[in-house]
Amino acid sequence: MTVVLPEAAAPAADTGPLRVVPIPGPEHVAWIAAHGAVSFLQCPSWGRVKAGWRSESLAWTGAGGRTVGTALVLYRDVPGLGRSFAYLPEGPVIDWAGPGLGRWLEPLVGLLRSRGVFTVRLGPPLDLRVWEAGTVRAAVRAGGAADLRDVLPDAVDPVGTMARERLRALGWEPAGRDTQPRFTFRLPLAGREPEGLWEGLSPEWRRNIRRSRAAGVSVAEGSFADLECFHALVAETQLRGDFDLGRGLGYYQRQFTELNRELPGRMRLFLARYGGEVLAAHNLVTAGRRAWYLTGGSASHERWVRPSNALQWAMIRAAHGLGAEVYDLRGVQPSLDPAAPGHGLLRWKLGTGGRVVEGAGEWEIAVNRPLHKAFRRYLARRQG
Template sequence: MNACLITNRQQWNDFIGTAPFGAITQTYEWGELAQYANSKPLYCGVLDDQDQLRAAMLVLVIYVPMLKSTYFYAPRGPIAASANEPALGLLLNFVNSEARRHKAFMLKIDPVAEANDADWLRFFKQGGFKANDSVLHGRNEWVLDIYPDEKEQLAQMKEKWRYNIRLSRRKGVVIRQGHGPEDMRTFHRIFQETGERDKFYVHSLEHFEHMMSLFEPGEKAALFLAEYEGNVIAAIIVMRCGNCCWYRYGASSAQSRNVMPNHLLQWTGIQWGREHGCTYYNFMGIPTILTEEEGPKDPNWGVYNFKRGFGGYARCAMVSQEKAYNPAIYRLYCLIRDLKHSYSNARYARSELAQKRQAYAVKKQESSAQPVS
């Protein structure tokens, strides 16, 4: 077997598509998208005597200006038939050698493997990795089996969700697939509105345009827009790799939410996945705690309730794995990262407290304004 950098896009993507639960962030196009964001992609693979890939890992070389150093990051890698694949050891040795060549201070992996997969845990431990709670790609996901029969698919949903899909159609919501700059600008405008409302980071319009230019050919991604009375009120971007389809981005206007466009949009995304041979539809992020007693405290609980209404089950990927090449720089990086997390958590806590105080003030004002009987 031979470990090397792979340049054959089709060979790479065909192999990545065999990964359980998929790994779109390991595709050739994802590396090109990262390159657009100033990260260098390294397509590391191991070929057998018949030039067939046995193991692969897209590694992004990321520069940290504050440390004037780089680290390696593999989002949802490595990919192999199992953790016992002999080529994996050769693959890791090759990545280690590339890390020395690029003077990387660590290799970080957010594995695609299940959280408690003993074989993969053993592989990472033997490879010198240590678990870390800091993840760049969320571990907790909501996954839906895509059934060949639409009636069977609908039967898995909550009754209210089936009703809302029909209601949206009766109200006159029309779903169409978007193409071109104008539709992308429309999506991004609503996505910005959603980001401001729900307080999450929004990529630039140029980022999404470049992403679609990479994934839309070959129908690896699709933009769907929900129109009502001549206006686009919601949109989603779905992507696929192998037998998996992902709901990657969603945007919704505050207007006309009563016509339930998001239910019909998701149903359209599920149908698109089925039409392209997918057997899983991944809604992605959900809260860590899913008990009714503790879960509602999570700001994403409402989103989780929406996703689980379509049926499906929770899946948790393995905790992030990190291997230090330069312990001194790695420790400094961890310190900076911990400080950033602490600051973000404190800022969120202050924001939440301010919202509660404002709500209390409004309630008190309304109460004092009531006429005395």
């Protein structure tokens, strides 16, 4: 599997001492735009989405003050202590493949220590293993493995494996429970034509899309005013699936506003209508050369017209048209048991013909060990 590194963070770019310094948000956004393999969770706007958190844009500078890496840091303050927990979701954006990982992370930890941080958590934007859709389907049919991790992968990324070993050597440890999904589903778009993407869909997906067309389902882009409808459909989906994302309408309004304030069109809302009624609504986020399907909801009636399949096909084509190299459908569960919770979602995403990717997981380091241990005990009780 090919690992794409930001050009400015390539191994030969800078081998001298590095400094970590705050940078203005617009400068951070410009750097992200020039380095396409960056998660939307590392965009400055994401810090403004997260109520209850403070955020800061940081940069690693090398010779001549040139920026060679960036990070969005989220701070969660502990009331009354003057201390905080620092979190870098799917970041930082640095040279993870180079030999000197400590020269990147040690100045980061030093700066955060000066900010009163007691624990630093980061999510290396690296992959470990990849399973193609056909491999996953074959494993489910065979019935011998209960979990995807028991199935031989189609590819292994040595950079992710190596980075984990180096993190351990530097004193980092795996987080008790990842905040972002460890397993995600991605559809490669680079170098493919729309006809090839269509042929890559499963027969069931193609039938469902044709059924939507024949029934008269239409897909169009929505606006801020449609978020109330979107939220209602998400709530209906949660009730039907017996889960709760814990997000109110205000969260989605803030998300839509802040991401698009940073870059118009960074977040888009797509609606599927049938008989004049919106039956499904999904959102799409773009950053650099990637696109993500974040959240979606659908009505419990008229499901026979398959609005979600029509919606996703329109979003895949939109992402492809924007030049995205990967369409990320976010988290899936690794269970291969058809009766397990979440397996239906995995099966649905497999229909796009993409692949399941296991990430390197999230890692923590104790800056203040007593507070770090107390915080971990608190999280263990809260999570259950």
